[in-house]
Amino acid sequence: MLHIGIDEAGYGPLLGPLVIAAAVYTAGGSRGSLPGRGIDDSKRVYSRGGRRALARVLGPYFGAKSGLGLADLLVRHGVRPDPRPEYPWYTEVHDPLPGSGPVPAAFQRIWLNSVCARDFNRGCARLGSKAALLFEETMRVLRRALEERPGETAEVVCDKHGGRNHYAPLLMAEFGPRDLAVEREGREESSYRFDLDGRKVSIRFLKGADGKDRPAALASMAAKYVRELFMEALNRFFARRVAGLSPTAGYVADGRRFLAEVEGVLRELGCSRDAFVRSR
Secondary structure, eight states: OEEEEEEEEOSSOSSSOEEEEEEEEEOSSOGGGOOOTTOOOHHHHHHHHHHHHHHHHHHHHTTOSSOEEHHHHHHHHBSSOOOGGGOTTOOOOEESOOOOSOOOTTEEEEEEEEEOHHHHHHHHHHHSSHHHHHHHHHHHHHHHHHHHSTTOOEEEEEEOOTTOOOOHHHHHHHHOOSOEEEEEESSSEEEEEEEETTEEEEEEEETTGGGTOHHHHHHHHHHHHHHHHHHHHHHHHHHTTSTTOOOOOOOHHHHHHHHHHHHHHHHHHTOOGGGTSOOO
């Protein structure tokens, strides 16, 4: 059986990418018994030691030998082509201390979906909302995880998408199963079962999944870490060009401050606003 956990980082900010990650295990036992030393809610890990704390745990899961670099992660783990050639500010960032040690035998791999501003804005315009975009891009990474191991029964846990409780119409539109069973729909959890190409799939959208489910927690850490690499690259690029510029995490209020301070550089680059700033 496949055990897949999915979470995102960067849904709310004005600047920087939305990163969605899927962590894949395969095991016959219960999901609750899946091992993983150091895996926890990304917010807790990050609060204890920042990006390096995430890197120390994630290094072995990303298969890193001597360090973790943004370019390598996007090429080896990305579900879409490396987006950085379109964005000159996303230069290479490398952490030299990824950690060491074996990963659990049940662990398979991490997938990454990095949605930068142009794709984010185009998706919102096409779909009508960023909530619809989040679902579509989450399904993109889920499909890639399923395609790698066709036929296997899959149990999927996603962090809930904001206040959404009803996912059945979205799942029907995405996968088109003949039968979709709604097990539960509520504030804490929405869960479904369906058959897909001869395999059985169960999917739960769970509030606070990264604090309750190990694969979802690993996905949370991976998404947070990769977004932090993107933001480090962005901040370094503009700090070299604007004297005294303070870094940003990209959230709305501070993102507007940062944007006002770098607008001159963006004009020099000939960069359109929709390549740098999210529309929603």
